[in-house]
Amino acid sequence: MKEKLTGALYPLITFGAILALWLVAVYVWDVPSYVLPKPLAVLGALKTGYIDGLFWHHFFYTLSSTAMGYIIGCVAAIFVGAIVSEWRIAERLINPLVIALQSMPKVALAPLILVWFGFDQTSKVIMVVLVCFFPVFVNTVVGLKQTPADLLEMARAANTGRWRTFWEIRFPSAAGHIFAGLQIAIVLSLIGAVVAEFVSSSEGLGYLINASALTMEVNVMFAALVSLAAMGVIGTQIVRFAHSKLVFWEGSLAATVQE
Amino acid sequence: MAQLNRARIDSVAEVAGRQDPLGMPLVVSRDLDVTFQTKKGRIEAVKGLSLNVGDGEFVSILGPSGCGKSTLLRVAAGLLKPSGGALSVGGETVTGPRSDVGVVFQKPALLPWKTVLDNVTLPVRSQGLNRKAGAERARRLLDMVGLAQFADSYPAELSGGMQQRVGIVRGLVNDPKVLLMDEPFSALDAMTRETMMDDLQRIWTETRKTVMFITHSIPEAVYLSDRVIVLSPRPARLVEDLTIDLPRPRTMDTMSEARFTDYTRHLRGIFSHLDK
Ligand SMILES: Nc1ncnc2c1ncn2[C@@H]1O[C@H](COP(=O)(O)OP(=O)(O)OP(=O)(O)O)[C@@H](O)[C@H]1O
Numbered sequence: 001m002k003e004k005l006t007g008a009l010y011p012l013i014t015f016g017a018i019l020a021l022w023l024v025a026v027y028v029w030d031v032p033s034y035v036l037p038k039p040l041a042v043l044g045a046l047k048t049g050y051i052d053g054l055f056w057h058h059f060f061y062t063l064s065s066t067a068m069g070y071i072i073g074c075v076a077a078i079f080v081g082a083i084v085s086e087w088r089i090a091e092r093l094i095n096p097l098v099i100a101l102q103s104m105p106k107v108a109l110a111p112l113i114l115v116w117f118g119f120d121q122t123s124k125v126i127m128v129v130l131v132c133f134f135p136v137f138v139n140t141v142v143g144l145k146q147t148p149a150d151l152l153e154m155a156r157a158a159n160t161g162r163w164r165t166f167w168e169i170r171f172p173s174a175a176g177h178i179f180a181g182l183q184i185a186i187v188l189s190l191i192g193a194v195v196a197e198f199v200s201s202s203e204g205l206g207y208l209i210n211a212s213a214l215t216m217e218v219n220v221m222f223a224a225l226v227s228l229a230a231m232g233v234i235g236t237q238i239v240r241f242a243h244s245k246l247v248f249w250e251g252s253l254a255a256t257v258q259e
Numbered sequence: 260m261a262q263l264n265r266a267r268i269d270s271v272a273e274v275a276g277r278q279d280p281l282g283m284p285l286v287v288s289r290d291l292d293v294t295f296q297t298k299k300g301r302i303e304a305v306k307g308l309s310l311n312v313g314d315g316e317f318v319s320i321l322g323p324s325g326c327g328k329s330t331l332l333r334v335a336a337g338l339l340k341p342s343g344g345a346l347s348v349g350g351e352t353v354t355g356p357r358s359d360v361g362v363v364f365q366k367p368a369l370l371p372w373k374t375v376l377d378n379v380t381l382p383v384r385s386q387g388l389n390r391k392a393g394a395e396r397a398r399r400l401l402d403m404v405g406l407a408q409f410a411d412s413y414p415a416e417l418s419g420g421m422q423q424r425v426g427i428v429r430g431l432v433n434d435p436k437v438l439l440m441d442e443p444f445s446a447l448d449a450m451t452r453e454t455m456m457d458d459l460q461r462i463w464t465e466t467r468k469t470v471m472f473i474t475h476s477i478p479e480a481v482y483l484s485d486r487v488i489v490l491s492p493r494p495a496r497l498v499e500d501l502t503i504d505l506p507r508p509r510t511m512d513t514m515s516e517a518r519f520t521d522y523t524r525h526l527r528g529i530f531s532h533l534d535k
């Protein structure tokens with residue numbers, strides 16, 4: 001319990017320091033409010049946004065694009081990664097494409113995707129799918145390839161078929177790597193959604209930021225940013241929780257005993 | 260000592276055609292060659308190796324490090340195809356993993372995400388055998404090695420010795436005719452090793468499996484075996500085939516008997532010749 005309290009203390013100190021700096025900037029150095037809004041103004045924007053209801057629509061628009069794209073992208077990545085690591089031919093066919101696309105900044109594709117898929121939510125979802133796919137795919141392949149040789153030899157000696165070897169040995173053995181990819185994909189998926197909204201959208205938190213830049217409503221921009229940060233933090237925590245529950249054997253035993 | 264010398268002469272002259280006193284040989288290796296193709300060239304790991312293991316016999320295989328013991332075992336397990344000669348189990352040439360051969364590895368090779376019981380019954384699931392019967396057999400075997408109450412634990416919750424016992428139970432779960440063991444105790448501390456030796460002797464007495472047991476320890480080999488086979492440095496050839504004529508069950512007192520030390524001294528002598 002004491003551990004947990006001190007654990008929570010450090011982030012509080014950090015945020016307290018940032019808030020103090022912010023207050024100093026606004027009230028002591030007199031940074032103009034069209035550059036840096038007062039903390040209370042941001043709170044006010046959040047309050048009117050979420051209580052009067054204007055933000056909710058944008059929030060859910062971004063959330064649903066992100067969540068849908070994330071789920072589709074990650075499932076596809078794990079599936080294709082499994083196929084690539086199981087069949088050499090698939091690896092040879094798919095690898096050149098992966099290498100070519102992997103080194104390209106995916107967000108640069110946003111305008112093209114809008115042209116191809118229209119300006120509604122589909123194009124945002126596809127952008128997120130694209131951004132999520134690669135880290136999860138690469139981690140899946142690496143994880144599956146790193147299955148310890150002694151486990152595979154043991155399975156072979158026991159006559160374990162390919163399908164069972166995959167489900168009972170290779171996939172669980174790769175799970176830790178896959179979750180690391182899923183973690184990265186959370187952050188990237190938000191980037192993908194916001195960039196797609198920047199390029200062209202009339203909805204979503206990305207649109208809200210863009211629109212309030214034009215009208216110089218910096219407090220609304222900050223409120224939207226806070227909302228995005230919250231989304232990212234909550235998403236990361238969900239994946240982290242799932243990781244520790246599903247891949248329970250990788251968390252060190254000592255740590256669980258301590259708690 | 261005369262008896263030992265005769266055993267030595269036997270081994271060199273007529274092992275290939277030798278009839279085992281305990282019954283028909285169950286495992287027969289004839290002129291076995293194993294060659295590995297590597298970037299640096301060909302490595303002959305086993306060359307012209309002939310030996311046999313009788314039904315129900317406990318045979319240890321000793322040899323210098325890197326001489327080809329594991330290679331021999333992997334051929335017997337159907338994990339490696341020989342480049343010449345053949346190895347048969349029960350009269351059939353081994354061409355792949357078989358359900359009547361169980362393998363215990365040096366590392367326990369347990370799946371951390373499966374309970375002890377699920378680890379032990381992997382061969383049952385793999386070979387599509389009756390799961391209920393398999394689980395029952397697994398529980399009986401776990402009970403036999405004193406792990407009954409750990410059936411639902413995960414491997415990380417067990418000590419090294421307990422994990423290796425789980426590995427042995429997994430090797431036995433399909434009730435194989437032959438159990439192949441590749442230095443199963445080498446990663447354990449001396450105390451645990453001794454209890455494991457007794458456990459293994461008990462398991463063997465109760466199940467009467469044919470066992471091929473690879474080890475680096477001369478006392479361990481003499482203590483456990485009906486016969487001890489010594490292989491030469493790479494490529495592995497047979498240099499000694501020694502019958503251990505000590506009453507069973509053997510206990511820690513056996514180790515201090517004169518005949519026991521005669522055997523170990525004899526084997527040590529062979530090893531010192533090999534090194535030259
Ligand atoms: N897959 C392989 N590819 C190439 N060479 C191999 C392979 N497996 C084994 N060897 C070589 O064959 C020889 C015998 O190896 P093996 O593992 O059978 O020895 P060992 O007697 O079990 O040794 P140790 O007692 O140290 O376990 C070694 O020189 C090893 O380098």
Ligand SMILES: [Mg+2]
Nearest residue numbers: 328329330441
């Ligand atoms: Mg070896």
